[in-house]
Amino acid sequence: xxxxxxxxxxxxxxxxxxxxxxxxxxxxxxxxxxxxxxxxxxxxxxxxxxxxxxxxxxxxxxxxxxxxxxxxxxxxxxxxxxxxxxxxxxxxxxxxxxxxxxxxxxxxxxxxxxxxxxxxxxxxxxxxxx
Amino acid sequence: xxxxxxxxxxxxxxxxxxxxxxxxxxxxxxxxxxxxxxxxxxxxxxxxxxxxxxxxxxxxxxxxxxxxxxxxxxxxxxxxxxxxxxxxxxxxxxxxxxxxxxxxxxxxxxxxxxxxxxxxxxxxxxxxxxxxxxxxxxxxxxxxxxxxxxxxxxxxxxxxxxxxxxxxxxxxxxxxxxxxxxxxxxxxxxxxxxxxxxxxxxxxxxxxxxxxxxxxxxxxxxxxxxxxxxxxxxxxxxxxxxxxxxxxxxxxxxxxxxxxxxxxxxxxxxxxxxxxxxxxxxxxxxxxxxxxxxxxxxxxxxxxxxxxxxxxxxxxxxxxxxxxxxxxxxxxxxxxxxxxxxxxxxxxxxxxxxxxxxxxxxxxxxxxxxxxxxxxxxxxxxxxxxxxxxxxxxxxxxxxxxxxxxxxxxxxxxxxxxxxxxxxxxxxxxxxxxxxxxxxxxxxxxxxxxxxxxxxxxxxxxxxxxxxxxxxxxxxxxxxxxxxxxxxxxxxxxxxxxxxxxxxxxxxxxxxxxxxxxxxxxxxxxxxxxxxxxxxxxxxxxxxxxxxxxxxxxxxxxxxxxxxxxxxxxxxxxxxxxxxxxxxxxxxxxxxxxxxxxxxxxxxxxxxxxxxxxxxxxxxxxxxxxxxxxxxxxxxxxxxxxxxxxxxxxxxxxxxxxxxxxxxxxxxxxxxxxxxxxxxxxxxxxxxxxxxxxxxxxxxxxxxxxxxxxxxxxxxxxxxxxxxxxxxxxxx
Numbered sequence: 001x002x003x004x005x006x007x008x009x010x011x012x013x014x015x016x017x018x019x020x021x022x023x024x025x026x027x028x029x030x031x032x033x034x035x036x037x038x039x040x041x042x043x044x045x046x047x048x049x050x051x052x053x054x055x056x057x058x059x060x061x062x063x064x065x066x067x068x069x070x071x072x073x074x075x076x077x078x079x080x081x082x083x084x085x086x087x088x089x090x091x092x093x094x095x096x097x098x099x100x101x102x103x104x105x106x107x108x109x110x111x112x113x114x115x116x117x118x119x120x121x122x123x124x125x126x127x128x129x130x
Numbered sequence: 131x132x133x134x135x136x137x138x139x140x141x142x143x144x145x146x147x148x149x150x151x152x153x154x155x156x157x158x159x160x161x162x163x164x165x166x167x168x169x170x171x172x173x174x175x176x177x178x179x180x181x182x183x184x185x186x187x188x189x190x191x192x193x194x195x196x197x198x199x200x201x202x203x204x205x206x207x208x209x210x211x212x213x214x215x216x217x218x219x220x221x222x223x224x225x226x227x228x229x230x231x232x233x234x235x236x237x238x239x240x241x242x243x244x245x246x247x248x249x250x251x252x253x254x255x256x257x258x259x260x261x262x263x264x265x266x267x268x269x270x271x272x273x274x275x276x277x278x279x280x281x282x283x284x285x286x287x288x289x290x291x292x293x294x295x296x297x298x299x300x301x302x303x304x305x306x307x308x309x310x311x312x313x314x315x316x317x318x319x320x321x322x323x324x325x326x327x328x329x330x331x332x333x334x335x336x337x338x339x340x341x342x343x344x345x346x347x348x349x350x351x352x353x354x355x356x357x358x359x360x361x362x363x364x365x366x367x368x369x370x371x372x373x374x375x376x377x378x379x380x381x382x383x384x385x386x387x388x389x390x391x392x393x394x395x396x397x398x399x400x401x402x403x404x405x406x407x408x409x410x411x412x413x414x415x416x417x418x419x420x421x422x423x424x425x426x427x428x429x430x431x432x433x434x435x436x437x438x439x440x441x442x443x444x445x446x447x448x449x450x451x452x453x454x455x456x457x458x459x460x461x462x463x464x465x466x467x468x469x470x471x472x473x474x475x476x477x478x479x480x481x482x483x484x485x486x487x488x489x490x491x492x493x494x495x496x497x498x499x500x501x502x503x504x505x506x507x508x509x510x511x512x513x514x515x516x517x518x519x520x521x522x523x524x525x526x527x528x529x530x531x532x533x534x535x536x537x538x539x540x541x542x543x544x545x546x547x548x549x550x551x552x553x554x555x556x557x558x559x560x561x562x563x564x565x566x567x568x569x570x571x572x573x574x575x576x577x578x579x580x581x582x583x584x585x586x587x588x589x590x591x592x593x594x595x596x597x598x599x600x601x602x603x604x605x606x607x608x609x610x611x612x613x614x615x616x617x618x619x620x621x622x623x624x625x626x627x628x629x630x631x632x633x634x635x636x637x638x639x640x641x642x643x644x645x646x647x648x649x650x651x652x653x654x655x656x657x658x659x660x661x662x663x664x665x666x667x668x669x670x671x672x673x674x675x676x677x678x679x680x681x682x683x684x685x686x687x688x689x690x691x692x693x694x695x696x697x698x699x700x701x702x703x704x705x706x707x708x709x710x711x712x713x714x715x716x717x718x719x720x721x722x723x724x725x726x727x728x729x730x731x732x733x734x735x736x737x738x739x740x741x742x743x744x745x746x747x748x749x750x751x752x753x754x755x756x757x758x759x760x761x762x763x764x765x766x767x768x769x770x771x772x773x774x775x776x777x778x779x780x781x782x783x784x785x786x787x788x789x790x791x792x793x794x795x796x797x798x799x800x801x802x803x804x805x806x807x808x809x810x811x812x813x814x815x816x817x818x819x820x821x822x823x824x825x826x827x828x829x830x831x832x833x834x835x836x837x838x839x840x841x842x843x844x845x846x847x848x849x850x851x852x853x854x855x856x857x858x859x860x861x862x
Contacts, residue, residue: 015293015323017285021330024282060322089326097194100161101168107157111329127156 003122005030012036012043012057012069013087022056022087028114029121040064044072047079054121056085059095067099074103083124133228136173136182137221139166144214153207160197163210164190170217181220181234188241189213195245209244213237280383286327287380290336292555293320294376297369299552301362302545308357317365318347324372336375339394342401343368349405359480364397364404366548371397416573417447420465426457433571433622440568483578486538490725493528493535494821495840500528502844536723540575543621543628546585547572550592554617557596564603564614565596574621576628577723580700584630584720587696591632591716592617594690599636599714609711611635627702628722633715639708641665648674666706670694701727701744727822729839731815731847732798735785738847739811740820740839745852747799747806749814754793767792767808769799777859778810782834788812800852807856818842822849834858 009031013019019036026034035052037043041064043057055073059066066086073079086099086107096107105124108117143166150159167190174182189210196206216237223230297320304313325340343365349355375392418432427435439450448466451457503509504521551567558565576584595617603613620631641662648654648668660668668674672691697704702720729740748769756768757776765776776797780787789795789812798809820839824830834854841847 013323014319015289015327017282017289017327018323018330020282020285021327058323058326060319062316062319087326089322089329093194093198096198097164100157100194100197101164103158103161105158110326123156127158 003125006033007031007053007121007125008033008035008051009054009056010035010037010043010046010052012038012040012055012061012066014038014058014061018058022117025112025114025117029118031121040066040069040072043069047073047082048076052082054083054085054125056087058087059089059099067102070099070102070104081128083128085120085124133177133179133221133225136170136177136179137218137225139170139173140182140214140217140221142166143170144218147211147214154203155193155196155207155210157197160193164193167193177224179220179224181230182217182224184238185213185217185220185234188238189217192241192245201245205244209241213241282327283331283379283383286331286333287376287383290324290327290376291373291380293324294369294373295552295555296320298366298548301366301369302549304357305359305362305545308362311351314347314351314357318344318351321347321369333379335392335394336372339368339372339375339398342398343372346401346405355404361404364400368397368401417462417465419573420468421451421457421461424461424465426461426465427451429622429624431456433620437570481538483539490535490539493532494725494823497528497532498821498840498842498844500524501842502840505843536577536725537575539578540722541578541581542573543576543581543630544572546581546588547619547621549585550588550619553589553592554596557593558600561597561600562602563596563600565600566614566616568616568618569620570618571621574623574628575722576720577725579724580628580720580722583700583724584702584718587693587700587702587718588630588632590690590693590696591718594693595632595634595636595714595716599634599638601637605637609637623722624719627719629717629719631715631717633713635713638710638712638714639666639669639706640710644668663707666708670704670706698744700724701742703744725822726819727839727849728817729820729849730798730817731841732779732796732811733813733815734779734783734811735787737783737785738815738841738845739779740818740841740847740849741798741800741809742849742852743817745800745802747801750797750799750808751795752792752797757792765792767797769808772806774799775807775859776810777807777855779855780810781862782855782858800855802853802856805856807852807859809852809855820847820849 009026011019011022011026011034013022013036016038019038023034023036026032035046035050037046039061040057043055044064046052047055055069057066057069064072070084070086073082073084083105084103086104087110088095088099088107089110099107105128106120108120143163146159146162146166155163167186171183171186171190174180174186192201192206192209192213195201196203196210216234219232220230220234223232297317300313300316304310304317307313321340321344325337325344328334328337328340346355346361346365346368350357350361355361371392371394375394378392418427418436421427422429422432435447435450435454435456438454439447448457448462452459452462504525509517509521547569551569554565554567600615600617601609601611606615607613616635618631618633620633622629644665645654645660645668648665648671649656651674653668653671653674654660669690670693672695674691694704697718697720700720701724702718704719705717706714707717708714727740728743730743730746732739732741750769752767752769757765758768758773759765765778766773767776768774776792778787778790779785780790787795787810792808792810795810796813798811798814799806800809818841820841822837823839825832825835825838829835834851834857835848836851836854837849839847839849
């Protein structure tokens with residue numbers, strides 16, 4: 001089964017260049033239906049106002065961190081099933097475990113390639129379908 | 131909570147494991163298990179079911195390893211399965227007999243060997259394992275995305291520099307509140323973001339440095355390191371280096387000649403030392419400072435050479451100096467050696483500022499006492515040559531002591547400049563203008579107590595320069611200037627003062643418009659011939675800017691008189707240079723310290739007072755005809771065609787004067803904030819530099835008096851505040 005390339009993906013990162021980097025990598029994987037938010041708070045607002053199929057979020061952000069966003073999403077009745085991929089700088093044990101416990105779908109370590117990103121997305125979506 | 135309930139929790143975990151669709155623990159599932167295990171471990175501990183908590187804890191660590199890909203997923207799956215079965219058996223034992231007869235040691239051993247580390251210790255391997263595995267495809271991808279990288283790189287440069295600006299700002303906040311975690315976080319985050327993007331763009335140098343700084347901050351955040359001024363300096367130096375590296379990327383991008391690679395080894399070494407909590411070595415003195423100290427070049431030559439070194443292609447200061455013949459290669463290389471020596475010795479201690487203030491105070495007293503001895507008539511009548519010589523010797527020692535003690539409180543103006551640069555960035559962002567900030571002479575020193583005082587007037591000037599001086603990008607292009615304007619902040623020492631120049635390359639002052647405005651407001655007559663300089667100074671006059679906003683006068687002048695009076699309150703001077711269409715420079719000079727004042731000593735009756743010299747316009751003895759007194763009105767004096775109110779100092783302080791008639795006494799024309807008045811005194815005794823003493827809490831609020839000083843003859847004199855005197859006179 002192929003992953004639907006029309007997935008609406010939300011990129012959450014406070015660094016605009018980083019969002020562009022991820023957007024480019026997604027494009028290489030064929031994902032072009034992308035939205036952006038600059039922190040957790042903005043992302044949550046967007047998620048509540050329009051349908052999104054997949055979230056890729058940075059960890060370290062002002063206002064609302066990636067972990068806080070994840071917790072808010074999982075605690076929300078409408079959003080709790082939303083696939084959520086966390087981007088971290090290093091595979092720091094404490095960070096990753098905290099995200100996993102909070103129900104993250106998967107995590108990805110910077111820097112990553114389009115292939116790895118693609119793989120992670122497909123894995124999450126397929127697991128969800130199964 | 132009892133064993134049965136614990137058993138139920140474990141069974142629940144076992145059944146969710148049983149219902150796994152694939153023979154694989156994916157991340158969300160691992161998350162669920164980790165939470166369940168946490169609950170089980172906690173409950174097992176309260177029930178003192180040692181085996182259960184050990185076993186569950188071990189399984190938790192196993193899952194973490196699986197998640198971090200430090201343990202093969204299939205192996206982990208198998209172990210986890212057996213672990214759950216064992217867990218159920220142990221729980222059974224506790225449920226039925228209150229204890230477990232078997233042993234979990236065998237399984238725990240297996241867990242430990244699978245994870246490659248003894249249990250209970252923090253596994254570290256995972257931290258590097260994951261990125262390393264992905265290292266090779268990254269380089270391939272980079273080659274493929276070359277074109278895309280160009281535009282990303284551009285974004286990174288702009289955004290990265292912005293972020294570093296943010297860092298600078300927050301470091302200054304942190305310096306004021308070293309315990310505020312929010313500030314540390316606010317610095318940590320930009321470093322982190324810069325690092326993240328740099329890793330994608332294969333900018334290894336930037337990534338490594340940002341990473342090191344981030345680690346350092348992380349330690350500070352977790353209180354493993356104290357936030358000391360040395361640490362703050364180090365972070366500032368680190369962000370400076372990052373800024374330079376990003377700046378270099380920009381130069382490369384814009385096709386400018388590639389400059390020497392920036393050497394990060396020194397800063398990285400300092401960061402590493404700091405991480406280990408070692409004392410931070412002081413930053414070595416700059417080459418230029420050494421050369422100035424050695425007397426090879428003077429401050430002005432240094433500043434000019436520094437500026438020229440900045441002009442592309444940038445050169446090192448030493449190269450500029452040698453090639454222009456300002457310094458000989460020998461001098462430069464000797465200074466370089468001296469600089470290298472400093473790196474090894476870091477003989478500094480930190481002293482409470484209060485102690486320094488006290489010391490400087492006492493030295494001030496010493497100077498005065500010494501001068502009292504020198505002037506003592508009894509001593510002079512002795513006619514002993516040796517004593518005269520010894521006293522002269524004592525005098526030179528005390529004045530040297532005074533000089534070196536005031537230097538103790540000096541700090542570089544660097545941080546003030548950084549705050550100002552940040553302000554420019556914010557202002558230009560808000561107004562849609564493009565502005566570069568260039569700073570020169572950041573190492574120029576100023577009394578620590580002056581730093582905060584001068585900030586506000588400088589801010590006003592910066593605002594003025596950005597809001598009104600700078601044109602919008604499109605207007606700049608029309609005027610044939612680069613789209614991006616430049617504001618230059620420059621500091622240097624000149625004759626016991628620190629001079630700060632704020633220059634912009636904006637539209638400049640319009641001579642004609644200022645003239646017309648001044649004529650309209652009655653400041654000058656329509657036929658007055660003024661030099662450009664005089665015209666420019668008009669905008670500093672009170673009454674130039676009236677209620678009406680005068681943005682039409684190149685936008686300048688709004689409240690500039692307020693800035694001027696703030697500068698003068700600090701006993702500073704201010705001037706403006708401007709060329710229409712080319713830009714404007716505000717020049718401000720401040721005394722290096724507020725501890726000493728240049729004063730004029732005047733006598734009224736038997737009392738002596740000190741008037742600050744900066745406020746004195748002129749000294750006159752008027753003709754009788756110049757004096758006017760209308761009954762019921764104030765007395766006035768005609769001073770070169772202007773009628774100025776007469777203020778009788780003896781009346782204000784209720785003393786019996788020697789002269790009551792202005793034409794027999796002496797008049798001091800003094801400038802207040804918005805007006806001038808003539809002060810009537812008996813005579814002028816002389817001019818002296820005095821050390822200001824405050825009069826203590828109880829006498830703090832006395833109007834017209836700003837402090838006291840011990841005069842050279844040992845008597846105490848009050849330092850008068852012109853503005854306060856004027857107010858007293860107006861109240862009568």
